[in-house]
Every structure is written in C-alpha cells, then in structure tokens.
Amino acid sequence: MEFPEVKRLYKFRSLRSGVDEDGKPIYNQFTISMLRENTAWIARPDTFNDPFDCNYRPIPARMKEGDELFIDDLPPHEVEAKIINDLPKGCSDREMEQAIFRVAEFRNDHIQHMINSYCVLSLSEECDHTLLWSHYADQHRGICIQYARSENSNLSGELSRPVRYRRHYYSVDHKDYQVFLRDHVYSPSGKDWKNGNNLLTNAIFTKSEQWFYEKEWRVAMPFPQPAKGFNLKIDVPIISVIFGCLTPEEDKKVVMDILGDDVRYYQAWKSKMEHKLDVIPEEEWRGRMDYYQSERDISKYLK
Template sequence: MTEPVLKCTNCGSEHERRSLICPECGNPGITSLYKYLSFNQHSLSLIINKEVWFPKAIDVNDPFEFKFMLSSMELHGMAINEASLQDARKDAMQLGVFCLSEINDNILMWSHYASNHTGFCIEFERTKENDLKPESCVPVIYPADDSVPVIDNENLETNSTFAKIATTKSKLWSYEKEWRIISREIGGRTYPLPGGITSVIFGCRMDEHNRNTIRKIIKTDIKYYEAIEDDNQYKFKIKSLSST
C-alpha cells in the first residue's frame, strides 16, 4: 500500500501524485482539484463567505472510514485492549475531512454530490502556499486487494500512520479519484477556502437562473464551463462558456 503515483506527461518518470511538479523535469503535476456541490444555502455560503464545511469523518458516506488493523495485539509486552483501539478510532473520526476530486467530469459524482446534475463543480488551484499543497492535501489510497491498512505497532502514533489510516478507502470508491484534507481539530465546522477558485463548471441540468446567481456572486474574472453530454459515448464533455 503505497503513495499513489503520477506519470509525468513530459519525461515519463513516475513521481508522488501529490507533487506539484515533476522532480525530474519540472513539468507541472496535478494543478487543480474539484469540489462537486448542490445548489443550496451551504454552497452559496461557500462562495459568499469563502469558507468550506469540514464534516466529521464519522458523518461521511463511508462507514469504513479510518479503519485499520494492528500487526499484533501486543505492545511492549502488554496486550492491547480491543475496546481501547475502537475508542481511539471513534475519537479520530471526530476530526474534519474535506474531500475533493482530481476530475470534473465523472457522471456518478455529478449524480451523488451535485443533486443529480442540477448543481455545480468548483475548481480550486493548487499552489505550494495554499492548503492544497502536498503537505496538507493528499490523494486517497485504494488498495488493489481491498485490505484495510495494517499498522506496525511500533509506529502506531506517528503522523504518517495516521495519514495512512485517514486516507485509505475501498477500491469501490476509486472512480472518485479523491484527495482530502484532514483537520487538526474536531470537524463539523467551517474553514477558510483551501485555495483560490479558478473556474466553475455548471451541471448539465443546472437551470439558467441558478447559473446567473453564481456568476453574480462570484463577480471576479474566473472561467465558466458546463458539462454537456457527449454524442457518441456515455461521458461528459466540459465545454467552455464565453466570458460574459
């Protein structure tokens, strides 16, 4: 179970998926992440107040969040109590999780997270200064064999162990190409936008009135797109809209 990699489109070498540039040739890596949203008071608050909601891990849609196993149920010669381990997991699941995606054209995510295509999707820019930098926001690991992380007891309390537990999910979810920020404090609250908004993609069923509302609120000069049906295949094309 290793860090997801990205193949550089320029030199072909593989590097950590979270790297902003290819360490071999400096070619840009993944420079944007996307958030699918319904059109409602919460998403309007996001763009008006420039803050995002971090739900608690225990409240998101996957009951297997933060699940792990230990390499043995013994530490320093003492038996580890199963109940205390479950308590530790429960405590960790009080932390906030903000989920994003690498892709803006996934039909299922438009269905699930953007009110059956009547919502929209925001593009956030990744920079080395903002909260989408490699140290703060990481790609989710989807193990090929669907096994939960096995943690070496000696490393139980390290940051990297925690990161692995908090960012590993079933491969059933792999189509989401998810990235996440884990808050250091209890979730169920808002945080400032993790990065600048560079574009908005309107859902294929989003009505004109709601599209205009978003444009009026954002005001600044960003790009607008819409998801439209491809003629030949079951996929979306992301079409640029004129900058009016």
C-alpha cells in the same frame, strides 16, 4: 509541494435545497457561502456516508506470531493494565484470548478517537465523471467548483494528498500501535507523523477500491471538538465554475451574480457520440446550443 502535477482540484455541490410554497427555488446556503466567502465544509469522519471510511479498527482480535502486547519503553495504559491484572493465576487460553481481545478493542477505540479529532475536506481530481455529478451535484443540476492548487496553501499542506484505494483493510499489530504512540504521540520530541504512511494517515487517506472512480483528494485538519465540522477558509482562488448539463438558467445567473467576471464559466455537455460529458466554455456552449436548436427546428413541417 507533493504531487506538483495536480494543479487543479474540484468540489461538486448542489445549488438548491428545495422550493418554497410558491415554487421558487430555495438555495443551499452552504453552497452560497462557499461562493461568497470561498469556504468549504470540512467534516468529521464519523459523519461520512460510508460507514467503512476512516473506520478500520486495524488491530486484529488475535495476535500474530512475533507481536508484542506490551513494549518495554512504553508503560501500558491503566485500562490495559487492569484488563491484564484482572486475569486469574493459571488462566486458561480462552481467558487470555478474551483479555487480548479487550486490549485490542480498547486500542482500536483509541485509534478511532484520534481519527475523529480531525476533519476532512473531500475534493476530486475529476470534473467530468457522470457519477460524481449524479451523486454530489444534485443529479447534474448543481455545479462543480474548480480551485487552483499552489505552494503553501491548505490544498498542498502536510495532510493534503490523494486517497489510496485498497481491497483489504489496513492492519497493524500491537507493537506497531505502541511504537506509533511512543514516537509520535507521547514523546515531547516526537517524529512528525503527517508526512508518512502510518497508522493515522493510512486510516484517513485509504478507502475501499469500489470508490476508485471518484479519484478523491483529501485535506485533513485537526479539530478536537464535538461539532460535526466547520467551514474552512480556502486560501487559493476559485478558478472556474462548471455548470451541470441540467443546471437551470436562473441558477446560473445566481452563481454569476455572486462571482462576477473574476472566474471562468464552463458547461458540462452530453457528448453526442459517447456516454460521457464534455466540458466547454459557457459562451461556446451557448453558440453550440443555438446552432443545435436552429438545425433541429421542424416546426414548419408540423403545420
């Protein structure tokens, strides 16, 4: 198993999707399903909230010196051949540049099609980052689910790994693209691309460095269908559930009624000395809260 030091992964979720006309909570059915059935929504990259994510179009419009538009041992796609054959004899530099650009765009579209034939489950190595709670757990009113990560599970497979964060776009040339197709896509005995850093894995597992704080971990699964995603059955247990510092008591009870005593429960607690969260066992938090409430009681001085 790669990255054996990472033994836990976390998924932040909201619990509520609103309230009904009587003011009673309406619970998020995807989250409830995750708890009851141990599933998680795994989404196509073109549904992500970041339009740059998995959308690099890595082949540039202009060819680099030493690049090859076509290689001898890979026939050109019929669209690529038509673009080049459409050039007039004695074409101008501008016409050639335009043809190369069109080939690059066609190839970038093909790369995007390959990427979108996979779905991605996003998790995190962090459970106490305030922004993750704010963005993905209903502003600290939701939960964070902790999964064990073990050998031979779908959290430790070939396409399960941490995200790499970069400032610049990932880029390949035309020859790189064609060699990848020749060796990994079209060859009957092609090399397994899933274990290395290449055209597809770099696209799926690379994000802008601005997202570094998420410490994201991804699981990618093939899904060559037009749907937006599917519910993946997680084949490792839920170890614990962490409640947000604003999670209502009635929502905690809903979670505990579903999972029972098979998991541990923790509470995210606003640190008294630093701008951060402490994560402590639920029963310890209740003891601290009772003590805090009794110590701060000034009701007798208000009479």
